[in-house]
Amino acid sequence: MKTLLLTLLGAAFVAAQNTPIELSVDATDAPRRLIHATLLFPVKPGELTLLYPQWIPGEHGPTGPIADLVGIRITSGNTAIPWRRDPVNMYGFHVTVPAGADTITVAIDFIMPADAGGFSSGSSATSEMAVLNWNQFLLYPSGTPTDRLNFRANLKVPRGWRYGSALPIATESGDSIQFQPSSLTTLIDSPVLSAAHFRTIDLTPGTTTTGTPKHYLHLASDSDAALEIPPAEVEHYKKLVNETGALFGARHYRDYHFLLSLSDHVAHFGLEHHESSDDRVPERFLIDDGLRRAFPGLLPHEMTHSWNGKFRRPAGLATADYEQPMKGDLLWVYEGLTEYLGEILTPRSGLSTPELYREELAATAADLDNKVGRQWRPLQDTATAAQILYGARADYDDYRRSTDYYPEGTLIWLETDVLIRQLSQGAKSLNDFCRAFHGGGNGQPEVKTYSFNDIVAGLNAVQPYDWATFLRKRLDSTDAHAPLGGITGAGWKLVYTDTAGQLWKDVETARKLTNVTYSVGMKIKEDATVADVRLSSAAQRAGIAPAVKLIAVNSRAYTPAILHDAIAKAAKDAAPIEMLVRDGEVFKTFRVDYHAGERYPHLVRDESKPDLLTEIITPLTK
Numbered sequence: 001m002k003t004l005l006l007t008l009l010g011a012a013f014v015a016a017q018n019t020p021i022e023l024s025v026d027a028t029d030a031p032r033r034l035i036h037a038t039l040l041f042p043v044k045p046g047e048l049t050l051l052y053p054q055w056i057p058g059e060h061g062p063t064g065p066i067a068d069l070v071g072i073r074i075t076s077g078n079t080a081i082p083w084r085r086d087p088v089n090m091y092g093f094h095v096t097v098p099a100g101a102d103t104i105t106v107a108i109d110f111i112m113p114a115d116a117g118g119f120s121s122g123s124s125a126t127s128e129m130a131v132l133n134w135n136q137f138l139l140y141p142s143g144t145p146t147d148r149l150n151f152r153a154n155l156k157v158p159r160g161w162r163y164g165s166a167l168p169i170a171t172e173s174g175d176s177i178q179f180q181p182s183s184l185t186t187l188i189d190s191p192v193l194s195a196a197h198f199r200t201i202d203l204t205p206g207t208t209t210t211g212t213p214k215h216y217l218h219l220a221s222d223s224d225a226a227l228e229i230p231p232a233e234v235e236h237y238k239k240l241v242n243e244t245g246a247l248f249g250a251r252h253y254r255d256y257h258f259l260l261s262l263s264d265h266v267a268h269f270g271l272e273h274h275e276s277s278d279d280r281v282p283e284r285f286l287i288d289d290g291l292r293r294a295f296p297g298l299l300p301h302e303m304t305h306s307w308n309g310k311f312r313r314p315a316g317l318a319t320a321d322y323e324q325p326m327k328g329d330l331l332w333v334y335e336g337l338t339e340y341l342g343e344i345l346t347p348r349s350g351l352s353t354p355e356l357y358r359e360e361l362a363a364t365a366a367d368l369d370n371k372v373g374r375q376w377r378p379l380q381d382t383a384t385a386a387q388i389l390y391g392a393r394a395d396y397d398d399y400r401r402s403t404d405y406y407p408e409g410t411l412i413w414l415e416t417d418v419l420i421r422q423l424s425q426g427a428k429s430l431n432d433f434c435r436a437f438h439g440g441g442n443g444q445p446e447v448k449t450y451s452f453n454d455i456v457a458g459l460n461a462v463q464p465y466d467w468a469t470f471l472r473k474r475l476d477s478t479d480a481h482a483p484l485g486g487i488t489g490a491g492w493k494l495v496y497t498d499t500a501g502q503l504w505k506d507v508e509t510a511r512k513l514t515n516v517t518y519s520v521g522m523k524i525k526e527d528a529t530v531a532d533v534r535l536s537s538a539a540q541r542a543g544i545a546p547a548v549k550l551i552a553v554n555s556r557a558y559t560p561a562i563l564h565d566a567i568a569k570a571a572k573d574a575a576p577i578e579m580l581v582r583d584g585e586v587f588k589t590f591r592v593d594y595h596a597g598e599r600y601p602h603l604v605r606d607e608s609k610p611d612l613l614t615e616i617i618t619p620l621t622k
Helices: 002-009 184-188 231-248 289-294 298-304 336-349 354-369 379-384 407-423 430-438 452-462 467-476 485-489 502-511 538-542 560-570 612-616
Strands: 021-026 034-042 046-051 069-076 083-085 092-097 103-111 129-132 150-156 162-165 169-173 176-179 192-195 197-202 215-221 256-262 270-272 276-281 312-314 448-450 492-497 513-516 522-525 530-533 549-553 577-583 586-592 600-605
Touching (some): 192 256, 215 231, 231 298, 256 298, 276 298, 289 502, 298 336, 354 407, 407 430, 407 452, 407 467, 407 612, 452 467, 538 586
Parallel strands (some): 021 150, 215 256, 256 276
Antiparallel strands (some): 046 092, 083 092, 150 176, 169 176, 197 215, 270 276, 492 600, 513 522, 522 530
């Protein structure tokens, strides 16, 4: 009934759907966090429902920032047309097109948020740069799949700003760009990165595959200094282009654009698109060795999504428009497999080292192996409930569990890779699955959906095995421990020592926290606020809870060094560690009975088995 009703309400547009909808976006006020947009719809008289995009691809939830859509004005000629919001679907607007009207104009404004929360609905602009996501600045008629809605977009950026986008350009004039007509699906899948401090690097020279399409690295920042990427890093990104070609054997895009935002004042995340990726990192990411070591896998992860997530997509995430809810039950493939492939592509490309890769894998394994929440919430539920968990708080994370299909997906797909190599006696690997499942011929962007059974069939085509049972056991398990069979099968073991690795230190510095999770059981922010306490840890048993402020340790004002000294002293002393905390207006002293010293996760070789892990991260190209 709902689909029929929306089709009827969209009938005022259907007769004219072959004429492009004109979208003009004025981003000259982006430094003041305001965007102005005008849409010209071809219509005929009757009832029309316009929708604001709600379920945003890649964000896996109803994250369209409708609260920031303001100033809606609808006219036909010089006559204002009233609109009314749907009382149930807050993203729908009903309009009665008057007799004699063949077009209506919709003017809207969008307030770009200043806070860093969320994905693209988080902070996306500073005084020097902006990431422009088309879904935030438009409405579209209901009743027609977005693949069949034709849009012609025009954009005006602040004077002197340059830009990058995968959306093909028709004409340019000064600060104004007219893009070629495209479907609404392609338009929303093609954000624009624009900035006063901007640089484009062609990554295509040096690629090894004949006929490789163009690849670009667009850099935008709040300063020119942040754009000075070391030449060696440019070569690593060129190597990434080569390695993805060797892994998948085909490219399903016209060209590819990394849109890399370098700023401390925009939300930090990555968002995949078929022909580009919206990647956001701290301002000094390219020129600070520690920051590059801490987050080397962002661009490999998002680029991998062009094959796994965009070209091959779970059927439940391939919706016909942005109003239909998405089903995340296969996100352990969409995100989990992408996480695994992105992590191994990072050392294969030279963006990280084998040692740092193993440190990251050890941290992942330890985190998941120490989550008490896995005894009540199976991994499958973290995928099914993704739209809830993306916005969940970080406190008691090991009990709640968050979007664990990312990191635990890494463990499952590593184990899958190792099993294929073992069962085939080294003749096959997950590389073969990727080429068969995600490959095919080069060409334009398209979507091929899949189900759980398709994944099982694809694995069986590479290496026969009871993959359905293997996967379901890991997805539905409430075992207390994480699936570490890939690590042990690859010839390595998870251990804990009293020395933090380089990656651990770099991540602590980048995230501005002190992480003593596996000793006393706490994460403490730079301002001394306790970000999280691990359930059943010594700190939690003593009575310390998240959100309190750590004032003193053993009668000395808290600093990370003082805390580390106290943990080391307690390893040789029977006395508990005294912690003075402030909880609101109340000060309390807790005695943390912990004496096992510092504990940090690492991988060590098991010489009784072949080293498959090193084999897995060995580059496919010379």
